[in-house]
Amino acid sequence: MKTLFAALSLFILAAQVWAAGPVIYKYTLLDDSTPRAYDEAAAAFCMQGLLNRDKPVLWITGKKENAPDVWERLLTQKGRWLAGREWREVKSADGDSLSALFGL
Numbered sequence: 515m516k517t518l519f520a521a522l523s524l525f526i527l528a529a530q531v532w533a534a535g536p537v538i539y540k541y542t543l544l545d546d547s548t549p550r551a552y553d554e555a556a557a558a559f560c561m562q563g564l565l566n567r568d569k570p571v572l573w574i575t576g577k578k579e580n581a582p583d584v585w586e587r588l589l590t591q592k593g594r595w596l597a598g599r600e601w602r603e604v605k606s607a608d609g610d611s612l613s614a615l616f617g618l
Contacts, residue, residue, distance in 0.1 A: 538573050538596065540586075541604045545576035570596060 541558055544551045558574050565572045575582040589596040 536598075537600045537602055538570055539602050539604050540573045540575060543574060543576040545578050570599075573601075 541562075543555050543558060545555075555576075562572045562574050573582065573586065575586075586596075588594065590599070590601075591597060
């Protein structure tokens with residue numbers, strides 16, 4: 515049931531993000547080595563691939579992996595591709611953060 519909720523939350527996030535302007539949503543995965551975390555990551559990365567086809571709108575990072583954060587620091591420097599973009603933090607799909615963000 516929680517996996518279904520996470521998938522639905524990501525779908526709602528995708529709908530909101532698709533219409534967004536220069537905002538980049540930074541989604542932090544649960545990243546706790548459980549089957550639920552794997553399902554969440556698979557759904558999030560699929561969503562990222564679909565959403566970022568035309569413009570960068572969804573950035574995925576994890577609690578354990580810092581490589582995306584290194585790229586974020588590099589690409590947001592002055593004169594770089596993502597410089598000057600507004601970033602909004604979206605925490606793991608635990609039900610509270612996405613519900614609060616989108617008024618569910």
